[in-house]
Amino acid sequence: TRTPVNVTVTGAAGQIGYALLFRIASGHLLGADVPVKLRLLEIPQAVKAAEGTAMELDDCAFPLLQGIDIADDPNVAFDGANIALLVGARPRTKGMERGDLLEANGGIFKPQGKAINDHAADDIKVLVVGNPANTNARIAQAAAPDVPIERFTAMTRLDHNRAVTQLAKKTGVSVSDVKKLTIWGNHSATQYPDIFHAEVAGKNAAEAVNDEAWLADTFIPTVAKRGAAIIEARGASSAASAANAAIDHVHTWVNGTAAGDWTSMGIPSDGSYGVPEGIISSFPVTTKDGKYEIVQGLEINDFSRQRIDASVAELVEEREAVKGLGLI
Numbered sequence: 001t002r003t004p005v006n007v008t009v010t011g012a013a014g015q016i017g018y019a020l021l022f023r024i025a026s027g028h029l030l031g032a033d034v035p036v037k038l039r040l041l042e043i044p045q046a047v048k049a050a051e052g053t054a055m056e057l058d059d060c061a062f063p064l065l066q067g068i069d070i071a072d073d074p075n076v077a078f079d080g081a082n083i084a085l086l087v088g089a090r091p092r093t094k095g096m097e098r099g100d101l102l103e104a105n106g107g108i109f110k111p112q113g114k115a116i117n118d119h120a121a122d123d124i125k126v127l128v129v130g131n132p133a134n135t136n137a138r139i140a141q142a143a144a145p146d147v148p149i150e151r152f153t154a155m156t157r158l159d160h161n162r163a164v165t166q167l168a169k170k171t172g173v174s175v176s177d178v179k180k181l182t183i184w185g186n187h188s189a190t191q192y193p194d195i196f197h198a199e200v201a202g203k204n205a206a207e208a209v210n211d212e213a214w215l216a217d218t219f220i221p222t223v224a225k226r227g228a229a230i231i232e233a234r235g236a237s238s239a240a241s242a243a244n245a246a247i248d249h250v251h252t253w254v255n256g257t258a259a260g261d262w263t264s265m266g267i268p269s270d271g272s273y274g275v276p277e278g279i280i281s282s283f284p285v286t287t288k289d290g291k292y293e294i295v296q297g298l299e300i301n302d303f304s305r306q307r308i309d310a311s312v313a314e315l316v317e318e319r320e321a322v323k324g325l326g327l328i
C-alpha cells in the first residue's frame with residue numbers, strides 16, 4: 001500500500017473548503033489510487049465548523065481517506081504537508097483600501113509561509129487560492145526561503161476554465177476540443193485570456209472566431225468579470241467552480257498536461273515574455289513528473305502585449321505595496 005499524501009487545506013470551513021474537501025478525499029486531486037490524509041487549518045472561531053465538515057467526511061467512508069486532523073496553528077497544520085491549498089484569506093470589506101487588504105492578508109500568508117518553510121515535507125507544492133491570490137502567494141513564498149520558489153503557485157485555472165467554455169460556446173465545439181488557451185497576468189479584472197495561440201477542433205481559435213470586437217468587448221470582459229457576475233446571480237461568490245479549478249490545478253501539476261495542450265498557472269516569473277522576476281504571474285505552462293515549464297517561443301502581437309503589460313504592471317504595483325509594508 002502507498003503512503004498517504006498529506007494535503008493541508010486552509011479556510012477549510014469556508015464555502016470553497018466545503019466544495020473542495022470531498023473531492024480531495026474521493027481521489028480527484030491526486031488520482032483514484034492515491035491515499036490522502038487531510039489537515040484542516042482554520043481560525044479558532046471556525047474550528048467547530050471544520051469539525052462538522054470532518055464528521056461528514058467520515059460519513060462518506062471514502063476508501064482513500066486515511067485521516068483528518070484539524071488545527072488552528074499553522075505550525076501543526078503544515079507539519080509534513082506534501083500539498084498545501086491556501087484557501088482562507090481576508091476578504092475585502094466595505095471601505096477597505098487595497099493597502100489594508102494586502103496588510104490583512106500579509107498577516108495570514110506570511111506566518112503560513114514561514115510554517116511551510118519550517119515544517120512542510122521536502123516535496124511541498126503550494127497553491128494559493130485566497131485573494132489577492134498572486135500577491136498572497138508572493139508573500140508566502142518570501143517567508144519560505146528554504147523552499148524552492150517554483151513550489152509557490154497561484155490559481156488562475158478558474159479563469160482558464162471559464163475562458164475555455166466561453167470559447168467553446170462561441171465556436172460551437174465541445175470544451176475538450178479547445179486547447180492551448182492562456183491566461184496571462186494577475187487573477188483580477190486585468191487578467192488577459194489569450195486565444196491567439198489557442199486551437200478549436202485543431203484550427204487556430206482567433207482565425208476561427210475572426211471577430212476582434214467580440215474578443216475585446218465580449219470575451220475578455222466576460223471571463224475577467226465572471227466572478228462578479230456569479231456573485232450578482234448567486235448572491236455568493238464562486239465556490240464549487242473555484243474548488244474544481246483548485247483540483248484541476250494540482251492534478252495537472254502532479255500528473256502532467258496532455259500532449260498538444262497546455263494550461264495556465266500563476267507562477268514565479270523567470271523573466272519570460274518580458275514579465276519581470278519577483279512577481280507571481282500567470283503563464284502558459286506544460287507539466288510533467290510534478291514539474292512545470294513555461295511554454296516558450298510564442299509570438300505576442302500588439303493586442304496581447306498591451307494587455308499582458310497592463311496586468312503585469314498591476315502585479316508589480318502590488319509587489320511594491322507589500323514591499324512597502326515590510327511583508328516581503
Ligand code: NAI
Nearest residue numbers: 011013014015016041042046088089129130131155158242
Ligand atoms: P469563505 O469566507 O467562505 O471561507 C474562508 C475561510 O477561511 C473561513 O472559514 C475563514 O474562517 C477561513 N480563514 C480566514 N483566515 C484564516 C487563517 N488565517 N487561517 C485559516 N483559515 C482562515 O470564503 P471562500 O468563498 O471559501 O473563498 C476563499 C478565498 O478564495 C477568498 O479569498 C476568495 O476571494 C478566493 N477565491 C479565489 C478564486 C481564484 O480563482 N483564485 C476564486 C474564488 C474565490
